[in-house]
Amino acid sequence: MASIALTNNYWQLTATLCFHLIKQLHFPLADGHDVQPWVIDEEKPTHCITLEFDIESDVEADTEFCFEEAQKICLNSKEVEIKPHGYFVDKSIHKVKLPTLTKGKNKLLVDVPFGKRISVESCYLIGNFDVEVHGCSKKIVEQKNTICFGSITSQGMPFYGGNLVYKTEVETPDCDMKISANSFRGSLIKVYVDGKENGIIAYSPYTVDVKNINSGKHTVEYKLFGNRNNTFGSLHNWNDTAKWFGPSHWYAQNTDFGYEYNLADTGILKSPIIEIY
Numbered sequence: 001m002a003s004i005a006l007t008n009n010y011w012q013l014t015a016t017l018c019f020h021l022i023k024q025l026h027f028p029l030a031d032g033h034d035v036q037p038w039v040i041d042e043e044k045p046t047h048c049i050t051l052e053f054d055i056e057s058d059v060e061a062d063t064e065f066c067f068e069e070a071q072k073i074c075l076n077s078k079e080v081e082i083k084p085h086g087y088f089v090d091k092s093i094h095k096v097k098l099p100t101l102t103k104g105k106n107k108l109l110v111d112v113p114f115g116k117r118i119s120v121e122s123c124y125l126i127g128n129f130d131v132e133v134h135g136c137s138k139k140i141v142e143q144k145n146t147i148c149f150g151s152i153t154s155q156g157m158p159f160y161g162g163n164l165v166y167k168t169e170v171e172t173p174d175c176d177m178k179i180s181a182n183s184f185r186g187s188l189i190k191v192y193v194d195g196k197e198n199g200i201i202a203y204s205p206y207t208v209d210v211k212n213i214n215s216g217k218h219t220v221e222y223k224l225f226g227n228r229n230n231t232f233g234s235l236h237n238w239n240d241t242a243k244w245f246g247p248s249h250w251y252a253q254n255t256d257f258g259y260e261y262n263l264a265d266t267g268i269l270k271s272p273i274i275e276i277y
Contacts, residue, residue, distance in 0.1 A: 021049070027115070028040065048113055049112050051123075054106070055101065055106040055107070056105055056137075057140040058142065059129065062101075064095045065125060066088035066093050066095050066125070067110065067121075070110050071111040072110070073096065073111075075098050075099055075106065095126075098125075124231075130155075133153075133261055136260055138158075149166070149269065158263055159231055161227060161230055161232070163226050164186075166223075166268060169219055171216065171218070172213055172216070174214055175213050175277055177213055178208070178209055178275040179198075179201075179220065179272055180201075180275070183268070183270045184269055186267070187202075187225040188225050190222075191208045191220070192220070193210050195219070195221075230266060238257070238258045239252065
């Protein structure tokens with residue numbers, strides 16, 4: 001068991017009808033074979049789409065709604081003032097404070113403009129909560145104080161794509177240490193002993209050497225630099241044989257599409273090993 005520095009978690013709200021709407025209205029697909037939106041002349045959006053999300057929560061939760069385009073937002077029949085403050089990951093993804101989620105079912109309605117230049121993008125809830133995903137369904141649950149080594153997708157953080165700091169303790173004699181972490185899903189790991197950075201783990205043999213450790217208890221921290229696959233990835237595309245990823249991967253159709261979330265393992269997947277010399 002490792003403690004972890006708590007941070008805002010994410011809940012992805014996916015709009016899956018975009019491809020069908022674009023085809024129906026004969027708009028450019030922006031799939032790599034068609035014209036990209038930013039080279040289309042500026043235009044006033046010609047349509048408005050209402051997205052409806054049912055959000056189940058086991059707890060009362062304070063959240064923020066993150067979106068690229070929205071004309072009206074209502075949570076549980078109460079209109080929310082669209083007054084962005086800051087952004088989520090990208091400056092184009094605005095944050096708006098929502099009323100507190102209630103226990104049970106919550107309904108979020110979002111009116112979004114739709115045109116040749118403006119498509120329907122995924123949007124997000126962020127806050128101090130955990131998320132459980134079971135097949136096609138998901139719900140917000142109380143945030144835990146600790147997680148285990150292993151994939152965080154099954155530990156309440158299925159859509160999280162930021163960094164993680166795992167904190168552990170070890171008691172040693174006077175010694176040198178070799179720290180190994182050879183099974184992780186992220187960009188790299190920075191290793192800290194008693195708050196001092198001692199190196200990175202990114203390539204084989206996935207080890208860091210730490211010299212001249214005094215006897216006693218020591219804090220060993222592993223900072224995993226995450227990736228955005230489970231945040232912005234094509235999570236409803238189940239064609240796992242694809243040899244490359246491009247715009248068309250977000251337009252999954254027919255047998256490639258599934259309502260279940262195709263999540264990738266994320267985190268330090270097995271306990272690091274500390275050898276003492």
